[in-house]
Amino acid sequence: MMYKQSNNLFLPLMNTQDFENKTEVERSEIPTLREPMTEAQRPETEVRHLDTSVSLVVEDTSVEQSLISHPISHISGCTCEGHTTNHARMQTAAAVAGLTATALLASCKKEEDLLFEVNTVGLYSSAAEKDKMKSNEQYVSILYTNLFQQAISSSDVFSIANCFDSIGDQELAREVLISNFFNDDGVQLPTIEEMNADIETFIVDTFKRFFVRIPTEAEKTWVKNFITSNPYMTPELVYFSFALTNEYLFY
Amino acid sequence: MKRREFIKKVAATSAGLAIAPYILPSGRLFAPSGYRSANHVIMVMFAGGVRHQESVGMRYLDDSQIGDPYPGNIMYNMLNGAAPTMKIAYGTGEGGELPIPAILSQTLQSQGTLFSEMQALSAGHYGGLNSILQGGLVSAQGLRQRPVNPTIFEYLRRHGGYAASDVWFVGNGIGGSTPLLNYSGNPDYGIQYGANFFAPGTTFGEEGFNYLADAKVYHPENELAPMYAMKAFLDNTFAQFGQSQQSLGNTEEEKQNIKLFMDAMYEKVANGTLALPPVTDNGDLYTMAFACEVMKWFKPAFMAVNLSAVDTCHSNFTGYVAAMHRADHAVGHLWNYLQTEIADIANDTTIICLPECGRNDEPNAITDINGWNAYDHSDENALRIWSMMVGPGVPSNLTLGSEGNPVGLVSDAMLAVAEILGVKTDVMNAGYLAPGTLSLFDHF
Numbered sequence: 238m239m240y241k242q243s244n245n246l247f248l249p250l251m252n253t254q255d256f257e258n259k260t261e262v263e264r265s266e267i268p269t270l271r272e273p274m275t276e277a278q279r280p281e282t283e284v285r286h287l288d289t290s291v292s293l294v295v296e297d298t299s300v301e302q303s304l305i306s307h308p309i310s311h312i313s314g315c316t317c318e319g320h321t322t323n324h325a326r327m328q329t330a331a332a333v334a335g336l337t338a339t340a341l342l343a344s345c346k347k348e349e350d351l352l353f354e355v356n357t358v359g360l361y362s363s364a365a366e367k368d369k370m371k372s373n374e375q376y377v378s379i380l381y382t383n384l385f386q387q388a389i390s391s392s393d394v395f396s397i398a399n400c401f402d403s404i405g406d407q408e409l410a411r412e413v414l415i416s417n418f419f420n421d422d423g424v425q426l427p428t429i430e431e432m433n434a435d436i437e438t439f440i441v442d443t444f445k446r447f448f449v450r451i452p453t454e455a456e457k458t459w460v461k462n463f464i465t466s467n468p469y470m471t472p473e474l475v476y477f478s479f480a481l482t483n484e485y486l487f488y
Numbered sequence: 489m490k491r492r493e494f495i496k497k498v499a500a501t502s503a504g505l506a507i508a509p510y511i512l513p514s515g516r517l518f519a520p521s522g523y524r525s526a527n528h529v530i531m532v533m534f535a536g537g538v539r540h541q542e543s544v545g546m547r548y549l550d551d552s553q554i555g556d557p558y559p560g561n562i563m564y565n566m567l568n569g570a571a572p573t574m575k576i577a578y579g580t581g582e583g584g585e586l587p588i589p590a591i592l593s594q595t596l597q598s599q600g601t602l603f604s605e606m607q608a609l610s611a612g613h614y615g616g617l618n619s620i621l622q623g624g625l626v627s628a629q630g631l632r633q634r635p636v637n638p639t640i641f642e643y644l645r646r647h648g649g650y651a652a653s654d655v656w657f658v659g660n661g662i663g664g665s666t667p668l669l670n671y672s673g674n675p676d677y678g679i680q681y682g683a684n685f686f687a688p689g690t691t692f693g694e695e696g697f698n699y700l701a702d703a704k705v706y707h708p709e710n711e712l713a714p715m716y717a718m719k720a721f722l723d724n725t726f727a728q729f730g731q732s733q734q735s736l737g738n739t740e741e742e743k744q745n746i747k748l749f750m751d752a753m754y755e756k757v758a759n760g761t762l763a764l765p766p767v768t769d770n771g772d773l774y775t776m777a778f779a780c781e782v783m784k785w786f787k788p789a790f791m792a793v794n795l796s797a798v799d800t801c802h803s804n805f806t807g808y809v810a811a812m813h814r815a816d817h818a819v820g821h822l823w824n825y826l827q828t829e830i831a832d833i834a835n836d837t838t839i840i841c842l843p844e845c846g847r848n849d850e851p852n853a854i855t856d857i858n859g860w861n862a863y864d865h866s867d868e869n870a871l872r873i874w875s876m877m878v879g880p881g882v883p884s885n886l887t888l889g890s891e892g893n894p895v896g897l898v899s900d901a902m903l904a905v906a907e908i909l910g911v912k913t914d915v916m917n918a919g920y921l922a923p924g925t926l927s928l929f930d931h932f
Contacts, residue, residue, distance in 0.1 A: 403685075405736060406746070410700075419704045478716070483727070
């Protein structure tokens with residue numbers, strides 16, 4: 238199955254009509270991205286893996302040091318200085334190589350757990366599920382991804398968050414930022430022709446892109462009527478209004 | 489419907505529509521009048537912890553550096569007094585040997601009233617700024633927390649009916665929780681009565697230029713109006729789930745005006761035509777340039793400006809006196825700009841300057857490149873501040889109080905703003921003022 242990036246989640250690339258034709262059970266089987274695990278949710282095995290690595294390093298060092306500190310001549314019986322040193326070096330090298338190989342074999346264990354992976358989490362069934370407000374950083378990251386279809390760099394997020402802090406009216410700050418983004422050639426927008434060719438699909442896709450949910454019939458009807466009755470309404474202005482809504486501030 | 493009934497209903501509806509825009513958020517039909525000595529007030533929060541001895545005390549090095557008995561006034565736009573003649577390190581050029589020439593031909597002290605010693609309520613910056621803007625300070629006020637009690641911005645907007653763009657806060661930066669000061673967390677006031685805010689160093693600095701300066705221009709009626717209409721519909725549908733986000737309350741017209749201002753500022757910065765003071769070599773002077781621009785563009789009823797560069801005194805006394813000299817230069821530039829470039833409101837504007845806190849009597853262990861001691865702010869001496877007020881109805885050439893004989897509290901300044909702009913009674917009735925707070929006018 239193909240995936241497209243939306244709202245930092247990977248949603249299945251599926252025709253809206255197909256989706257609506259499916260039963261509830263079929264819809265629930267559509268795979269989507271699982272949210273990143275929190276610290277508390279991380280599996281214990283990952284921590285154990287890190288602990289093992291640390292203890293191996295410590296063990297290697299101590300064994301190596303103990304071998305070097307014991308004269309090899311006690312083992313071979315020869316007491317001449319050169320022989321003793323060569324024997325000692327060879328034995329030490331062999332011991333170190335053996336231990337290193339053992340350590341490498343032990344540490345080359347297949348990683349069992351992943352921090353991020355695709356999992357089955359559906360779209361929001363309703364806007365009512367959104368009760369947490371996005372931070373400025375989250376808002377900026379998600380907005381950028383929604384508009385440019387690619388991730389924003391962390392330094393850009395930091396700088397834009399600073400810009401938000403420097404303006405008292407946050408709504409105004411969002412408007413100015415969005416209108417700056419729309420001056421960038423990289424914004425991924427449907428054309429007006431594409432919007433008008435299948436306006437219902439455009440509306441559903443826009444709701445999914447920005448609100449991560451399917452519009453209600455009332456919403457679909459109102460937005461459709463509004464777009465068709467306003468000749469100046471473009472995909473850009475529709476995206477602009479969605480990006481400014483209160484719902485877009487929550488998740 | 490009968491013709492008579494129809495006419496009655498139309499008349500009633502028309503009357504309602506005509507009156508509705510004038511009903512204030514507080515429910516009043518008209519704003520209260522109050523003292524109203526001026527229609528515009530500027531408050532300069534000066535300037536990051538100023539020691540009484542070097543500012544109003546005019547003792548330069550005499551009271552701070554052992555073996556340097558050189559007094560003098562380094563704030564000669566604001567205060568009467570001769571400048572130091574020895575060991576000058578606060579000016580421009582190598583070693584700061586060249587003092588910045590005075591901008592004002594007549595000091596603010598001679599034009600208005602100096603409260604030569606007042607009592608601060610906090611020895612810290614954020615606490616001090618809160619005490620100025622709230623007219624008091626609660627012990628529960630924490631850092632990284634919005635003011636616990638309402639600020640003067642909110643009193644003015646809620647009780648005075650001022651629009652959002654009538655009330656401004658120009659900050660020195662985005663650090664130290666400064667952006668949180670434009671409205672409180674008080675449930676009866678809050679964001680819908682907050683002030684517009686810019687931290688010019690960021691908004692119009694490199695970061696602002698990179699991400700905000702290239703805004704696309706939309707047609708306000710053909711494009712923005714339907715865009716806002718769709719947003720309103722979507723917000724209404726989301727509001728049924730109990731989640732909403734209140735805003736500062738700038739109208740669409742105000743927002744457009746602020747966007748135009750931002751565009752103009754980016755252009756001015758790029759063209760080098762900003763209202764900069766004659767010397768602009770630190771952040772406070774840059775901040776003051778934008779305060780001048782805000783004053784000229786919006787002609788707000790109230791604007792607070794925060795300067796902070798003198799706080800370098802924690803480790804650099806030389807930098808401290810240089811920053812204090814520049815803060816005076818900034819205030820002189822603001823007052824001069826008002827008289828020359830915004831002349832239509834010059835005689836209708838009052839300026840109040842006061843530090844949020846002072847500095848310690850004893851130095852810390854740090855010395856700077858001149859071997860001068862540095863000072864923190866935590867002791868009784870750090871609660872010794874002063875204030876200055878100039879404007880219509882303010883007695884000129886008057887000094888109240890003296891060293892060791894303080895007159896007034898830091899919170900008096902906020903109540904004076906409330907008095908000038910007509911909300912003094914509402915502020916007092918709200919019950920959040922520090923005990924003993926009077927308006928500065930009450931001391932005359």
